[in-house]
Structure formats: C-alpha cells, structure tokens
Amino acid sequence: MRENASVVETDYDTVTVSGGDDSLIWWMKFAIALLVVIALVGIIYLLSVGILNPTTPRTAVEARLVVLESTVRTNPGSGRAQREYIDTLVASGQAGAAKKQLKLAKESLKGVELSEVLAAEVAMAFADSDYAGAAKLADAAYKSDLGAREAWVKEMTGKGIKSSVVDMDSQAVVDILVFGARSRGALKDWDKAIEGLSTALTFSPQGADLFVLRAQAYAEHGEKDKARADFEAALKFIPDFQPALDGLKQLKDK
Amino acid sequence: MTIDRKSESLSDSEQQGYTETVVEYVDNRRSRMALAVVLLLLVLLLAAVAWVVAGLVEPVGAPEKAALPDGITWVRSLYAWGSTADQAMVAPVDVAIAPDGTIWVVTNKRWVVGFNPDGRVSRVITRDLGQEAGKFVSLEGLAVDENGDIYVCDFGKNAVMVISPEGEIIREWGVQLPMEIDVRNGRVAVAAAYGIGVFDTEGNLINKWSQRGTGDDDVDLPHGVAIADDGTVYVSDTQNNRVKAYSQEGKLLWIRAVADRADLTATSATQTVDGVSQSMQLPAGMTIDGAGRLLVVDPFEFQILVLDPTRKGQVVARYGEYGSQDGSFGYPTGISYDAARDLLAVADTANNRVQLIRLSGTGGNAVSRTFAAATDRPLWLCGIPLALLVAAIVLRVARRRRQQADAAVPGA
Numbered sequence: 001m002r003e004n005a006s007v008v009e010t011d012y013d014t015v016t017v018s019g020g021d022d023s024l025i026w027w028m029k030f031a032i033a034l035l036v037v038i039a040l041v042g043i044i045y046l047l048s049v050g051i052l053n054p055t056t057p058r059t060a061v062e063a064r065l066v067v068l069e070s071t072v073r074t075n076p077g078s079g080r081a082q083r084e085y086i087d088t089l090v091a092s093g094q095a096g097a098a099k100k101q102l103k104l105a106k107e108s109l110k111g112v113e114l115s116e117v118l119a120a121e122v123a124m125a126f127a128d129s130d131y132a133g134a135a136k137l138a139d140a141a142y143k144s145d146l147g148a149r150e151a152w153v154k155e156m157t158g159k160g161i162k163s164s165v166v167d168m169d170s171q172a173v174v175d176i177l178v179f180g181a182r183s184r185g186a187l188k189d190w191d192k193a194i195e196g197l198s199t200a201l202t203f204s205p206q207g208a209d210l211f212v213l214r215a216q217a218y219a220e221h222g223e224k225d226k227a228r229a230d231f232e233a234a235l236k237f238i239p240d241f242q243p244a245l246d247g248l249k250q251l252k253d254k
Numbered sequence: 255m256t257i258d259r260k261s262e263s264l265s266d267s268e269q270q271g272y273t274e275t276v277v278e279y280v281d282n283r284r285s286r287m288a289l290a291v292v293l294l295l296l297v298l299l300l301a302a303v304a305w306v307v308a309g310l311v312e313p314v315g316a317p318e319k320a321a322l323p324d325g326i327t328w329v330r331s332l333y334a335w336g337s338t339a340d341q342a343m344v345a346p347v348d349v350a351i352a353p354d355g356t357i358w359v360v361t362n363k364r365w366v367v368g369f370n371p372d373g374r375v376s377r378v379i380t381r382d383l384g385q386e387a388g389k390f391v392s393l394e395g396l397a398v399d400e401n402g403d404i405y406v407c408d409f410g411k412n413a414v415m416v417i418s419p420e421g422e423i424i425r426e427w428g429v430q431l432p433m434e435i436d437v438r439n440g441r442v443a444v445a446a447a448y449g450i451g452v453f454d455t456e457g458n459l460i461n462k463w464s465q466r467g468t469g470d471d472d473v474d475l476p477h478g479v480a481i482a483d484d485g486t487v488y489v490s491d492t493q494n495n496r497v498k499a500y501s502q503e504g505k506l507l508w509i510r511a512v513a514d515r516a517d518l519t520a521t522s523a524t525q526t527v528d529g530v531s532q533s534m535q536l537p538a539g540m541t542i543d544g545a546g547r548l549l550v551v552d553p554f555e556f557q558i559l560v561l562d563p564t565r566k567g568q569v570v571a572r573y574g575e576y577g578s579q580d581g582s583f584g585y586p587t588g589i590s591y592d593a594a595r596d597l598l599a600v601a602d603t604a605n606n607r608v609q610l611i612r613l614s615g616t617g618g619n620a621v622s623r624t625f626a627a628a629t630d631r632p633l634w635l636c637g638i639p640l641a642l643l644v645a646a647i648v649l650r651v652a653r654r655r656r657q658q659a660d661a662a663v664p665g666a
Contacts, residue, residue, distance in 0.1 A: 025282065028289040033643060035296040040639035046307065048635060056334045056373055059580050061315025063333035063342070063607070070339055092314045
C-alpha cells in the first residue's frame with residue numbers, strides 16, 4: 001500500500017497527486033472513533049446520574065416554578081396564578097418559556113383574568129426597553145380591561161346591584177397603567193404619562209406610590225406645584241414615605 | 255490535484271500503473287471527504303448535545319458565587335420528594351447523612367425522606383398517626399448509625415425508634431420527650447427535654463444525667479447532641495443559650511454560653527475572640543466535622559457556628575446570614591456532616607428546605623470527594639467504551655507492525 005506517495009514519477013512526465021496520505025485517513029478514523037467513545041461515555045454518565053429522569057427542585061426558583069406550574073395546571077382560569085408563573089419564568093431567565101406560557105394564557109383567559117397576563121406582557125416589553133411597544137400594549141390592555149369591567153357593571157346592573165368599574169379587583173389594571181406611564185415617561189411623553197397615572201389613581205385612590213410617580217412626571221414636565229401637591233398627598237397615606245420626602249427635597253433644591 | 259502528463263505516450267504497463275495511482279488517489283480523496291463530513295457532523299452533534307445538557311445540569315436560579323455569604327459553597331437545595339404540593343417539605347427539623355451518602359430528613363412531622371447526594375429521592379418513610387408500636391406522632395431529631403439504620407426521636411410518642419434503610423421499624427424504646435439523638439460506636443445519646451440519656455443500640459440505658467433547669471448541670475429543651483470519637487457528648491442546651499461538653503460518664507467538661515448567662519463558667523457571648531464574635535442565641539442541631547470541630551446551627555443567629563472543642567468551645571468561625579435565597583438560612587435547626595463527600599446538610603427549617611453546602615476547614619479533600627462521587631454512581635460503566643477504544647488502538651498498532659514486518663521479509 002502506498003504510505004506517503006504524493007508524487008508519482010514516470011520516465012516521460014510527472015504526475016503530481018497532492019495530499020494522498022493514508023495516515024491522514026487513519027487519523028480521521030481515529031478521531032471519529034474517539035468522538036463516538038466520548039459520546040458513549042457521556043450518555044452512560046448522564047444516565048447514571050439520572051439527569052434525564054425527572055428530578056426534584058434544586059433551587060428556590062425551581063421550587064417556586066414547580067409550585068406555580070402545579071397551580072396553573074390545577075387552576076388554569078386564574079389570571080393571577082398565570083401571571084405569577086410568567087413573571088417567575090421571566091425572572092429566572094426563561095424568556096422563551098414565559099412567552100410560550102403567555103400565549104397559552106392569552107388564548108384561554110377572558111375578562112379581568114386576562115388583564116393579569118396582559119399586565120405581565122406589558123411588564124416584559126418594558127423590561128426589554130421596548131417602551132413604544134410597551135405603551136402600545138398598555139393601551140390595548142387597558143381597553144380590554146375596561147371592556148370587561150363595563151360588561152361586569154352591566155351584568156350587575158341587570159341584577160339590580162349598583163356597581164362601578166372601580167369596584168372590581170384593580171391590581172392588574174393599575175399595573176398596566178403604571179407600566180404604560182413609565183414607558184411614556186421613558187419616551188418623554190409626559191402628558192400621556194400623567195394621564196395614565198391619573199387614571200390609575202381612580203382605581204387606587206390611596207396609592208402613595210402612584211402619587212409619587214405622578215409627582216415625578218409633573219416635575220419632569222415642569223409643573224412644580226402639582227408635583228409638590230402629589231408628593232404631599234403621598235405623605236398623607238404613608239407619613240414617612242421616603243421617595244416622597246426625597247422628591248420634596250429635590251423640588252426644594254431646584 | 256495537478257496531473258500533467260502525456261498518457262497517450264505511455265507504454266501499457268506504465269499506463270496501467272498510472273491508472274492505478276489515479277484510481278487510488280480518487281478513492282482516497284472520496285474517503286477523506288466522507289470522513290471529514292462524518293467528523294464535522296459528529297462534532298456539531300456533540301456540541302449541540304453538550305449545550306442542551308449544560309442547560310439541564312445548571313439549576314435555574316442557582317446563586318452566584320459572589321452573592322453567597324462568605325465562606326459558603328452552595329451545592330444544591332432539597333425542597334420536595336415529589337412534584338405535587340403535598341410532597342413539598344414543610345419545616346424540616348433535622349437531617350442525618352448515612353455512610354452510603356443518603357441524606358435523611360425529618361420533615362412535615364411524620365415523614366422521613368432519603369435523598370441521594372445528587373438530590374434524587376431514594377426512599378420515603380411514613381407511618382399512620384398513633385401511639386401504637388410502629389406508628390408516628392411527631393418526629394424530631396434523627397441520626398444514622400454505621401450500618402445505615404435510622405434512629406428517630408418521636409417527641410409526641412415519647413419514644414426512640416430504629417428504622418432500617420428499607421423503612422422497616424426494627425425496634426423502639428421509651429424516652430420521655432426526646433428531642434435530638436446521635437449514634438456513634440454503639441452508643442446512642444438522646445437529648446430529651448428533661449435530661450440526657452446514653453443507651454446502647456438495643457435501647458438499654460447506660461447512663462443518664464441532668465434535669466430541666468438553668469444550673470450548670472441542668473438542661474432546658476436541648477435541641478442538639480453529638481458524640482465525638484473519644485466518647486465526649488456535646489449538647490446544645492438550647493433554652494439556656496449554651497453549648498456544653500460532657501465526658502462519657504456524664505461529667506461536665508466545659509460550657510460555652512451567652513453574656514446574659516454570665517453566672518455560668520463561660521466566656522461572654524458579646525466578646526470577640528481572635529476576631530470572631532462569640533455571640534450565641536439558641537444553639538440547636540450539631541455535628542462534628544472531619545477536622546474534629548463542632549458545628550452548631552443557631553436559628554436566631556441564622557448561622558453555622560464552628561466551635562473548637564480543644565478551646566472549651568470557643569467560636570472560631572461562623573457562616574451564614576438570614577435570607578430565603580439559596581445559600582442563606584431561615585431559622586436552621588439541624589445539621590449533619592458527611593466526611594466522605596465533605597458535604598454538610600442543613601435543615602433550613604423556615605425556608606422549608608435542606609441545603610447541601612461546603613465550608614472551608616471541615617477536613618475534607620477533593621480526592622475523597624471525587625472518589626465518593628464516582629462510587630456513588632455506576633460510573634465504572636463509562637470505562638467500557640474507553641476500554642474498547644484502547645483495545646482497538648492496540649489491535650491496530652499490532653496489525654500495522656505485523657504488516658511492516660511482513661513487508662521487510664524479502665519475497666513476502
């Protein structure tokens with residue numbers, strides 16, 4: 001067998017055959033065998049440590065996810081459980097799984113339960129610094145939430161019960177409006193930000209943090225008196241609320 | 255390839271030789287191409303599998319090293335023995351590691367759950383509620399002997415129960431309000447609410463001392479006990495905020511206590527010795543590490559205190575801080591040390607989990623850890639493909655040598 005014959009000479013001419021080395025083929029075969037062995041060792045190792053079997057949670061986050069996954073499975077109609085699960089997936093760096101769950105939840109939830117996952121969607125867009133997208137999602141989510149509330153009021157009225165859209169649980173819609181306002185703030189659209197926070201305050205009129213947020217928006221917009229009034233309003237609900245005290249100090253320093 | 259020739263001018267034999275060379279070259283080139291493609295595909299496949307496996311191996315939300323309290327290496331946490339809500343740990347009170355590495359946990363008052371060091375559940379033991387033999391009421395401390403048998407204090411039943419690793423109850427004997435237990439060299443030390451008892455493994459009383467109170471010889475709800483190799487019995491005298499050492503015969507050797515118990519023969523807890531705070535609030539579960547140091551969990555300090563028995567229990571190091579994130583503690587009450595794996599298991603009670611951690615200076619080493627990790631699992635199976643590869647190489651080399659030898663023989 002030719003072992004190292006890259007050049008073959010005849011009496012008449014030269015036939016050049018470059019790279020015709022058998023040892024190269026041998027080494028390639030060896031490398032393949034080695035990789036196959038590595039793969040086999042890896043597979044045996046993984047099977048022996050049970051990595052492919054279902055395991056119990058290893059971290060606080062995994063434990064939380066197991067509980068939330070179980071809650072969502074047993075109570076898929078709970079928007080709050082869905083939202084908490086999505087939020088935890090996002091916090092644990094599983095954005096892909098979070099988006100998948102969000103899609104499933106959006107398909108299955110209705111009314112104010114849907115608002116919970118829409119709030120999670122707005123928060124995700126905000127966290128991704130997609131402020132324009134977050135603002136747009138917030139507008140759509142608020143519209144959807146308001147529609148559900150109005151339908152509920154109509155239903156209650158039909159039963160002879162006097163109701164208002166603010167009588168329902170409002171945490172999700174407040175979150176939607178806050179993230180929408182913060183997105184608008186990031187886009188320097190202070191008018192819209194203030195409008196959103198004012199709407200949020202109709203759902204949560206004692207929200208000290210909402211007053212502080214709106215005060216900050218007023219301050220950015222150059223409306224110092226309104227800003228001061230909102231900081232002071234926040235302090236009525238939480239007397240030593242540090243963000244409000246800091247805000248007032250900053251206004252004074254300006 | 256460059257083939258520069260005048261093949262039409264070759265003789266028949268030269269033409270045949272030339273043709274064979276070219277055919278051989280073309281075959282080789284095809285082989286090389288095919289092998290290169292296979293090689294590339296294998297590399298890509300392995301890389302993809304490695305990427306997927308890396309995602310499975312890395313726990314979601316594992317704490318960053320920099321975020322862990324000083325000196326603590328977090329290995330993993332155990333939260334549940336199944337995937338349903340009723341299989342989650344609730345207030346695990348104590349933990350003990352068997353010689354084979356099984357981590358036994360007393361949780362939810364009536365459950366004794368065994369985990370492999372890698373976190374997989376190995377056995378779940380529970381019994382119906384009742385005062386009758388073989389039933390559980392309210393389990394507290396546990397320990398494991400050299401044979402792997404589990405000794406459990408049933409506080410509500412006033413009994414110590416011995417359970418086989420398979421879950422069968424071997425024997426039980428009466429002890430009033432037993433809280434903590436340790437087993438070593440055929441002796442069983444039980445810290446009960448009203449005193450300390452030492453038994454043989456059959457439950458025959460060898461010695462007992464102390465009664466409930468605040469005096470030097472008294473104890474008050476001791477929630478930790480450990481037997482050293484030399485027979486010394488260490489006790490966490492929990493409600494008296496102190497740790498004590500007794501000889502085998504029950505003679506008090508030393509007391510390490512907090513400042514407001516200054517009437518005892520103890521060092522002030524507020525004192526700092528060699529730069530380490532001696533503060534101690536409610537010493538609870540305890541264990542002895544590979545370096546002979548006494549490790550005590552203090553639920554109100556949210557820490558593991560390392561006491562040096564050769565210096566009358568001086569606190570020489572302390573690890574941990576309050577928190578619910580992995581690596582921090584929420585009122586820990588139990589601790590156990592596995593010398594073979596240099597692993598500490600901590601019953602992190604208020605966080606409803608057991609944490610597996612490592613601390614520096616515990617006397618373990620990487621060699622014993624690696625050996626234990628390899629023998630814990632059937633990793634020897636990995637040697638089969640490696641042996642096959644070596645055999646293939648040996649055969650190949652032998653064949654080539656034989657071919658070379660044949661070629662060297664004239665006329666061969």
